[in-house]
Amino acid sequence: MSTATDFEVRACAVGLSLRSSDGVLKLEGYASTFDAYDYGPFREQIAPGAFRNALASAPDVVLNMNHGRAGSGLPLARTGSGRLRLAEDANGLLVSADLDPDDADCALLASKLRSGALSAMSFAFKDAIDSWSPDGTLRTIRSLSLDGGDVSVVANPANPATSVALRSRARALAPHSRPTAGAVGPDSLQLAQEQLILLRAGRAGR
Numbered sequence: 001m002s003t004a005t006d007f008e009v010r011a012c013a014v015g016l017s018l019r020s021s022d023g024v025l026k027l028e029g030y031a032s033t034f035d036a037y038d039y040g041p042f043r044e045q046i047a048p049g050a051f052r053n054a055l056a057s058a059p060d061v062v063l064n065m066n067h068g069r070a071g072s073g074l075p076l077a078r079t080g081s082g083r084l085r086l087a088e089d090a091n092g093l094l095v096s097a098d099l100d101p102d103d104a105d106c107a108l109l110a111s112k113l114r115s116g117a118l119s120a121m122s123f124a125f126k127d128a129i130d131s132w133s134p135d136g137t138l139r140t141i142r143s144l145s146l147d148g149g150d151v152s153v154v155a156n157p158a159n160p161a162t163s164v165a166l167r168s169r170a171r172a173l174a175p176h177s178r179p180t181a182g183a184v185g186p187d188s189l190q191l192a193q194e195q196l197i198l199l200r201a202g203r204a205g206r
Contacts, residue, residue, distance in 0.1 A: 009067065010044075011122035011154055017113070018113045023111055025099035026134070031123035031151040033092035036138065044139045050120040051088035051146075054125075059147035061086060063097050065109055067124060067152045086151070093123060095151050109153060117155060124149035 016029035036045040061083045063077040077084035077097040084097045112118040129143035129172040 007124040007149055008126065008128060009122055009124050010039075011120050013120040014017070014091075016113070016119065016153070017122055018110055021028055022100070025101050025106055027095070027097040027099055027109075027151075028154075029095050029121045030091060030167060031086075031093045031095050033120045033134045034073055035092075039139070042137050044141065046092065046144075047140050047142045049088075050142055050144055051086075051093045054146045055088065056088055056142055057147065057148070059145065059172065061146050064110075064150045064152040065105070065118070067122065067150060074108075076103070076109060084151075086146070091150075095121060113153070116151045120154050121151060122154045124150045169200045 005124055010032055012030050012032050014033055017027070019026050032046055032051070034046055034048055036043045059079065061079045061084065063074045065074045067078065077087065077100055083099070087096075088096045099109070101107060101110070103177070109118070123146070123167045125144040125146055126149065127143075127145040128141050130139050130141045
């Protein structure tokens, strides 16, 4: 069974819209794009095809406000019911949902969107398979799973979940042998910085 710590979370502030049609609220937006973005001490991007492959298995995904695994999310739609639809297009992970305006949570979402209090989308994924640029500054996620995750409308496109990516980057940068004791150079300074970041991330997650 998956837990909250299995998931990485990313946000995107692109193309979020809500309109009313035939008594239904139509939500559309991108939970992610293929553009590279800054993520802590490095940059990251999702490779085209990663979402298409993830969606081929018909994953169970819900639409939330501010995610749901900490008990604070409000589930608004689900892929299993057909009211939430996810697709990969040329830009990224496109989200479209049919929301019930009589649902108090959906009405709340509509109010927050119209006021600008909510302005971005985010998605949760797990089981990422990635690769790194030779200098360790760019992580490319080539495969991932959306099953059991969610897409969410969020207040800020900020991402508090850093530990998985940081551990992966530290492994990519780790040398095959230890530096000479007492030696101080670019590699040892970089590794020390990585270890400090990881230590802080571990403490924050407790």
